[in-house]
Amino acid sequence: MDLFDSINRRKSCRNYTGQPFGKEQLEEIREAINGFELLYPDVPLEYRLAAKTKGIFKVQAPHYLIVSGQGKAQEAENAGFLFQQLILWFDAHDIGSVWLGKTKDIEATNDNDIIVIAFGQTSESVHRSENEFKRKAINEITNAPENPCIQAVHLAPSGMNLQPWYLEESGDKVLLYKQSLKPPLSLVYKKTEVDMGIALCHYALACKRFDKSFIFNRKDEEAGKKGYRLFGELG
Numbered sequence: 001m002d003l004f005d006s007i008n009r010r011k012s013c014r015n016y017t018g019q020p021f022g023k024e025q026l027e028e029i030r031e032a033i034n035g036f037e038l039l040y041p042d043v044p045l046e047y048r049l050a051a052k053t054k055g056i057f058k059v060q061a062p063h064y065l066i067v068s069g070q071g072k073a074q075e076a077e078n079a080g081f082l083f084q085q086l087i088l089w090f091d092a093h094d095i096g097s098v099w100l101g102k103t104k105d106i107e108a109t110n111d112n113d114i115i116v117i118a119f120g121q122t123s124e125s126v127h128r129s130e131n132e133f134k135r136k137a138i139n140e141i142t143n144a145p146e147n148p149c150i151q152a153v154h155l156a157p158s159g160m161n162l163q164p165w166y167l168e169e170s171g172d173k174v175l176l177y178k179q180s181l182k183p184p185l186s187l188v189y190k191k192t193e194v195d196m197g198i199a200l201c202h203y204a205l206a207c208k209r210f211d212k213s214f215i216f217n218r219k220d221e222e223a224g225k226k227g228y229r230l231f232g233e234l235g
């Protein structure tokens with residue numbers, strides 16, 4: 001299934017009917033997840049479903065998916081990349097969803113939990129039109145606003161809608177920068193790596209759509225762009 005078409009019509013849903021899915025539908029969701037690609041195949045992730053969670057900025061939903069890892073580096077961006085495919089798959093199946101950065105499992109306190117996604121049936125449409133997206137002006141996130149892969153990143157969701165990325169076209173490469181958050185924001189918001197994985201998911205799906213190869217080399221360097229660190233190179 002091509003998830004690209006959901007990029008410019010999905011939205012975060014925060015109002016659910018409360019009606020849970022049955023076993024068969026949940027099984028279909030599990031099968032879909034098994035078919036998605038990891039950014040780093042050697043960084044394993046797990047997930048579990050829960051009916052209850054706790055925490056601030058929480059949304060009431062019939063289902064929560066809790067993503068966990070093993071405490072390895074780069075798990076958070078891997079989680080963003082993998083489960084943004086699920087968010088788009090949900091859109092394509094008229095199922096509402098929203099990422100939840102401050103929500104926790106109510107029972108277990110697993111230090112390796114990374115992020116939560118709420119999902120379920122909604123009473124309103126799960127889609128919106130492209131002009132309803134609230135995003136920075138594209139020139140604030142790139143020097144190449146005509147690049148269709150960068151346009152796909154422009155629409156990507158991020159925690160607090162911070163859009164903490166900058167994509168700089170440089171020769172035949174695109175340099176991906178991650179914004180370095182400063183206090184007090186950095187004390188409140190700690191999911192920037194998940195956001196970066198989400199952005200890379202949109203970039204990769206656009207590459208597939210426009211017949212380009214998706215090659216990502218992870219970097220972590222001060223690279224002379226004030227307020228940002230170099231996060232990777234796309235080529």
Ligand SMILES: Cc1cc2nc3c(=O)[nH]c(=O)nc-3n(C[C@H](O)[C@H](O)[C@H](O)COP(=O)(O)O)c2cc1C
Binds near residue numbers: 014156198
């Ligand atoms: C990593 C991450 C964490 C998020 N955490 C929350 C949250 O705790 N509560 C919430 O209501 N929305 C949360 N969101 C949803 C964002 O607020 C939303 O994606 C952003 O405002 C853009 O809106 P859109 O998703 O409708 O395009 C989160 C999104 C991401 C990617």
